[in-house]
Amino acid sequence: MMMKRREKMDTLMKILNEIDDSINWEKEKAVIDDRLLDSFGVITLVSELEDAFGIEIEASEMAAENFNSAEAMYQMILRLKEK
Numbered sequence: 001m002m003m004k005r006r007e008k009m010d011t012l013m014k015i016l017n018e019i020d021d022s023i024n025w026e027k028e029k030a031v032i033d034d035r036l037l038d039s040f041g042v043i044t045l046v047s048e049l050e051d052a053f054g055i056e057i058e059a060s061e062m063a064a065e066n067f068n069s070a071e072a073m074y075q076m077i078l079r080l081k082e083k
Helices: 005-019 039-053 070-082
Strands: none
Touching (some): 005 039
16 A cells, blocks of 8 residues: 555654654754754654655765655655665
């Protein structure tokens, strides 16, 4: 069964809020650049995303532009799901 965009985004937002609910994930555009998430948070996030979406986030994907916003993460998830 394919997840729809809304379901994927809801799942993503749930994961993000579990990791750090002090960040306004819907508006934030510089999560990594502004150091809002520490390295442990990023590692946790990667693991959670891989499990939830059945993807593998390679080292080459570990770039700030893929993690600076919820939308950027969503786009990365879509791209990795196509592989």
